[in-house]
Amino acid sequence: MAESKDYYNILGVSKDATADDLKKAYRKLAKQYHPDAQHTDEDKRNAEAKFKEINEAYSVLSDENKRAQYDRFGSNFEQAGFGGGFNGGAYGFSGFDGFGGMDIDLEDIIGSVFGGGFGSSKKSQGPTKGADIKSTVTLKFEEAAFGVKKEINVTRNEKCDVCSGSGAKPGSKIITCDKCGGRGKIQATQNTIMGSFSTVRTCDKCSGTGKVIETPCEKCMGKGRVRKSRKIEISVPAGIDDGQAISLRGEGDAGTKGGPNGDLYVVMKVLPHKYFKRNGFDISANVRVPFAKMALGGVIKIPTLEGEMEYNIPEGTTTGTTFKVKEQGIPVINGKGRGTLEFTVDVDVPKKLTDEQRELLTKFANTFGDEVNTKKKSIFGR
Numbered sequence: 001m002a003e004s005k006d007y008y009n010i011l012g013v014s015k016d017a018t019a020d021d022l023k024k025a026y027r028k029l030a031k032q033y034h035p036d037a038q039h040t041d042e043d044k045r046n047a048e049a050k051f052k053e054i055n056e057a058y059s060v061l062s063d064e065n066k067r068a069q070y071d072r073f074g075s076n077f078e079q080a081g082f083g084g085g086f087n088g089g090a091y092g093f094s095g096f097d098g099f100g101g102m103d104i105d106l107e108d109i110i111g112s113v114f115g116g117g118f119g120s121s122k123k124s125q126g127p128t129k130g131a132d133i134k135s136t137v138t139l140k141f142e143e144a145a146f147g148v149k150k151e152i153n154v155t156r157n158e159k160c161d162v163c164s165g166s167g168a169k170p171g172s173k174i175i176t177c178d179k180c181g182g183r184g185k186i187q188a189t190q191n192t193i194m195g196s197f198s199t200v201r202t203c204d205k206c207s208g209t210g211k212v213i214e215t216p217c218e219k220c221m222g223k224g225r226v227r228k229s230r231k232i233e234i235s236v237p238a239g240i241d242d243g244q245a246i247s248l249r250g251e252g253d254a255g256t257k258g259g260p261n262g263d264l265y266v267v268m269k270v271l272p273h274k275y276f277k278r279n280g281f282d283i284s285a286n287v288r289v290p291f292a293k294m295a296l297g298g299v300i301k302i303p304t305l306e307g308e309m310e311y312n313i314p315e316g317t318t319t320g321t322t323f324k325v326k327e328q329g330i331p332v333i334n335g336k337g338r339g340t341l342e343f344t345v346d347v348d349v350p351k352k353l354t355d356e357q358r359e360l361l362t363k364f365a366n367t368f369g370d371e372v373n374t375k376k377k378s379i380f381g382r
């Protein structure tokens with residue numbers, strides 16, 4: 001059996017407090033411990049427990065019958081044959097756990113007690129930022145490397161230009177919502193073992209504003225926003241990589257009720273390159289070099305992002321050797337300089353030889369004592 005709670009103590013009033021005293025005390029405490037008035041999550045959790053306790057105390061003491069029962073039996077009602085009692089019963093405040101879980105706005109609960117005079121609801125009535133939009137753009141390898149301007153198509157919600165976002169047909173009036181009578185909220189009374197208590201929900205017809213449009217704007221059907229397809233020019237910075245995104249502030253969905261626009265995020269899809277693989281700002285490629293040049297050394301042509309360049313490889317270069325050329329990689333995004341170009345050489349073995357070449361190579365091989373085929377392969381020998 002749970003210990004009986006001292007509801008008078010919880011509200012900080014004496015046993016002979018009048019209804020007015022109770023209301024005053026409750027109002028003060030409810031404001032103080034209202035979870036929305038707390039700054040940190042921890043404060044919020046502590047306040048929520050306290051807030052529920054205050055509500056429980058007030059719901060009992062403010063009801064004459066319940067107060068009389070409470071004065072006699074305390075908060076544990078089971079022994080007095082009242083079923084669930086105030087604690088842990090199906091409809092008791094303790095059992096009525098988690099205000100959020102039942103989709104009951106804490107503010108609405110206070111509002112129902114004080115006739116809606118508590119504070120102002122922050123839900124769905126103020127300016128709201130528009131949604132962010134994600135888009136994708138495909139870039140060639142070099143476009144990502146050196147930056148490019150691109151035009152992309154974006155479909156987004158924009159403020160309706162006919163009604164300037166009000167949703168009302170020009171010349172039509174904004175009138176009081178007939179469903180909620182302009183209160184923006186609809187009250188429902190629930191009868192429970194503890195008596196009736198009210199829940200309040202936001203009016204669906206006016207979305208809590210209390211106002212509706214007499215004649216909706218024909219272009220946006222009263223929504224104040226319209227879907228629009230837009231071409232937007234984006235400036236892709238040099239050095240961007242596959243999967244990275246740029247953001248364009250304010251290019252997302254339009255906000256509502258004067259709220260700011262959302263942002264547009266454009267994700268890059270970078271196509272592969274014919275020769276190069278990219279790793280950060282470095283690029284790499286394979287280059288085939290004739291055997292004689294590997295052996296003797298000499299100038300070879302290597303591919304670069306801009307075209308090609310000459311590179312002098314030393315004699316005795318073996319297959320698989322990697323050379324690095326600084327400042328020939330990808331420009332560093334929002335920075336200075338460029339990455340490194342790496343190329344790895346592979347020996348380029350000729351597939352067809354003239355008689356003269358064959359003779360020379362045979363002689364060359366013989367100087368090492370190597371035995372090689374001296375005759376052309378016949379078509380039968382393959």
Ligand SMILES: [Zn+2]
Pocket residue numbers: 160161162163164165166167168217218219220221222223224225
């Ligand atoms: Zn409109």
Ligand SMILES: [Zn+2]
Pocket residue numbers: 177178179180181182183184185203204205206207208209210211
């Ligand atoms: Zn309404």
